Amino acid sequence: IYTGDGKVIHFTRAADQEVGTGTFLDRILLSSSLSHTRNPCEKCGDLSAASGVIISCLDCFLSGGELYRFEYEVTPAFFIAKARGGTCTLAKSDTPEEVLHRATYLLQNGFGIYHIFKNNCEDFAIYCKTGLLVITNISVGRSGQAASFVAAATAVVSSPLRFLTTSFSGLAVVAGGMYCVSRYVADIGMRRDVEKIPVERLVARP
Known part of the structure; x- marks a missing residue:
């Protein structure tokens, strides 16, 4: 969350601890952690x-990478056209004042334990921007990247096996359609298991 004066509030995990296992998986996954080579x-x-x-x-936040803008309140057509997760959401952003209040409050009080699938840097940004939280225990979090991963797995596993032998193009169409639908229904702006929770209440939760 950009606060002005070249400063960014963000949720991160220490370098090489992306999934918290201390194994090679921490190194091969894209990380929100700051580079430790500089x-x-x-x-x-x-x-x-x-x-x-x-x-x-901002320079430390980017760590030599590119700056991308995450889009809020996009149309369904725009959302589906963006095949890659973690780029946009159907949910509407709140006012800059509300967003900065949440980010600043969480800077002082924390946002829980980092988890690549359930509580990551994108989850933090989406909550700050929208105030929305998933209220069910069975969840992959709010982030589009996690939802895309699950959508891709669902598309592969659920595709009818008969397409493998009759038509590769048929398999691609079915899998692609299932991927888009899965991403769409899993978006924070479409889910029914979400609730707008004040940041003070979020921090006070056990």
Whole structure:
């Protein structure tokens, strides 16, 4: 969440601890953790071991990567056209004042334990922007990347096996359609198991 003056509040896990296993999986998955190969930033200091909700300069946040804009309140057609998850949502963003209030409050009080599928950096940003939380225990979180992973797995597993022997193009069409539908119904803006929760109530929950 950009706060102005070149500063960003974001949710991260320490370098090489993306899934929290301490194994090679932490290295092959895309991470929200800050790079630990650079020299300490003159503005932020050494953030290589930083985790949780932190504030850093934009350069440290990007760690040499590109800056992309996440879109809110997109149309269904636009959402489906964006085949890659983690780029947009059907949910509407709240006012900048509400967004900054949530981000600042969580900077002071935390956002729970980082989990790549259930509570990651995209989940943090989506909550700050919308105030929406998944209220069921059976969930892959709010992030589009996690939903896309599940959608892809569902499309592969659920595709009729007969298409494998009769038509590869038929399999591709069916799997692609199931992937799009799964992503659509799993989006935070479409799910029925979500609730708008004030940040003070979120932090106070056990």
